[in-house]
Amino acid sequence: MEFIWILFAFCCGLLAKVAKLPPSIGYLLAGFVLHFLGFTADDIILNLADLGITLLLFTIGLKLNIHDLVKKEVWLASLSHTSLWLVSGVIVFKFFAVIAIPYIVDLDIATSALVVFALSFSSTVCVVKLMEEHGEMRTRHGKLAVGILVMQDIIAVAFLVAATGKTPSIWALSLLVLIPLKPLIYRVISNVGHGELIPLTGFFVAFGAYELFEFVQIKGDLGALLGGMYLAGHYKASEITKSLLPFKDLFLIGFFLSIGFTALPTWEMFGIALVITLMLPIKFALFFLLFVSLNLRARTAFLSALALSNFSEFGLIVATLSQKIGWLEKEWLVILALAVSISFVITNIIYNFAHEFFALHKDKLNTYQRTKRLKEDQFDQPCDAPVVIIGMGRVGMGAYNALEQQIPGQVWGLDTDKEKVDWLNDNNIQAFTGDAEDADFWENVDADKIKLALLALPSVKDIKNITIQLKLANYQGKIAAIARYDDERAELEELGIDKVFNFYNEAGVGFAEESIGLYRQSTN
Structure with a gap:
């Protein structure tokens, strides 16, 4: 069975590469094809997906600086975008209902708002892979996009806590003990050398932080992210990051395959997912206008907004929880999975031409740019x-x-x-x-x-x-x-x-x- 997954992942990934698309698009296709052929995702695929996301969040944390998150263009843009997207999205959904789009026509205001909220997140996996493939993780727009993603993850965790009624344990306060222990932990990590202990250290901290947060009833993914940020100041952070890249990329194949196994779509569901992706330009426009209004340069605003113009795997987590609670019909899991997959493809294709597009339309896009520039952009x-x-x-x-x-x-x-x-x-x-x-x-x-x-x-x-x-x-x-x-x-x-x-x-x-x-x- 495992060989079948590897075979389809390799063939579809190679097909995407030949078509000059990221292999991740091929992995998405492989998942849907395998599902269509009657295969189901077992624990191996799901575990690989979880491992990949945990390592991804950990490596993001290793590259993050807490000062990047407290910048106004990050936290204010993220919160403002979520609010404006909810309002705009519900209006669009009501328009879709008026013209009798199937499934959407049956949604009330509250359920429409829930679906729109699930679509408000941008994909951490898609954006980070995109930035890594283009070598732009350390650029101004790359760090801005990652900062927005982290803020969105925090919003998602807050929603999951509120929706489940699951509050952090009193033992969560004990995690603060790790702050004064930081010099001691740094000293231990300094002695791991340069061999196989380097990636093992990354695994230990990433999954150790995950389990610690789960133990105190906080989502483990947030623990992996904060665990990476905890080690970000260590001089071995870069070496740990590089040692984990092959594992992270391999495990994330499981994540892309798992999306295709969510449910078997109908042509009608596929059509509705395509209709929902018509909202992506709204997502882009809101990000772009918010960024330039906060005095970011037009190029930074354009590239960041374009990278963030997709739907997120986190939206599927929100939808899954909502379906279990009874807030959402199970058909919406399929529709949202399709919309997420299509948005991945659109973002990966369009971003390949982002720099050339901006160069051609620079004068027009710069008209939105404020004369005042942030200190970092001077x-x-x-x-x-x-x-x-x-x-x-x-x-x-x-x-x-x-x-x-x-x-x-x-x-x-x-x-x-x-x-x-x-x-x-x-x-x-x-x-x-x-x-x-x-x-x-x-x-x-x-x-x-x-x-x-x-x-x-x-x-x-x-x-x-x-x-x-x-x-x-x-x-x-x-x-x-x-x-x-x-x-x-x-x-x-x-x-x-x-x-x-x-x-x-x-x-x-x-x-x-x-x-x-x-x-x-x-x-x-």
Whole structure:
């Protein structure tokens, strides 16, 4: 039985990849096809789905900063959007009822509000996977979208507590003991080394936090998220995150398959789900207008709103609970599962063209932008140094240190992560905060003063987007980039990049060149 799931997941995932869609869309399709063929989800699939969501929330927490959640553009936008969506959604549902859309016509105001509430959440799985695949988790719009998702998760947990009448245990207060124990726990984690204990540490904290919260009658998913945030300040947080990625992606296949097993739809249900997805532009418009009204730049507002314009697996949890209580008919579970799946497909397809779309319609979208800018969105003007390294990760840092020794004072770094840039500046590294995929950024930079741009980024798509922006900015200097595989190298060279270094081969060459000096010293 397990091989059948693997076979269908692989074939449908490969089909989606060939069609240049994310494999997750293929996994959704595999779930529906398996269900249609008469298969049912057993405990293995459901357990994998739960494991995947728990690890996803934990890894989100590892990348979160509590200061990101208390920003007005996060908490106020999230609460305002939920309120406005409820009002707008109920009005739309009443319109659907007037034109006699099946199932919707039978809903009263209270039940309509419940369904609309279930549709108010954006998918944590979909958005985070989207941001990871595009290498945008650390960008301004990526962190904003994740912050909104966390706020929505808190709202959902509050609803589940209210709906079930299940209040946290008095023992929940004992969790506060973990705060003064933080230095001790950090010290223990510092001793786990770099081997198999690293992912095991992630599993231990993620599922330990889950079980602790469940024990005190608080939803375990919230515990996994807070467990990640608890460790976010540890220097091994990044290493733990990377070690968990393969497990998280594998387990999430179970989640996507499980959606297809929710129930077997009819064509009528499928049609109603399509009608409901017509509400996605409303969701996008509300997010976009709220973001720009809070003085966010139009590009940040546009990309964040587009990523969040989908329905959530959390909506299915809300609907399942409502159906058990008797507030909702079971047919709505199928309709909402279809609507969630369709919204995943729409978001994944449309977001692939988000940057290009914004570049084409930038002038029109910027008319919604307020003249006042938040402090975080005010660019520091880069210095006059002629060499810029875009992406200050391990490769970028290595390149910076090597070039700084040869041409001191002539190099500067650029990264989207402000916290990383602050740390670099504290360590006397000349770095600035900015998104090189943003056309507005290059309008504030004198490209004539740059003679060499090194693109030290892991995503080929990001490298291509930045190269396009450089050309649009009339950049006349040289461009160098890195690639992990030969096909990626050929793709970048076709784009016109002057020099593409193979990440693995060039590392070996550099290691040999550095080591040959030791050999010559030993023979003298």
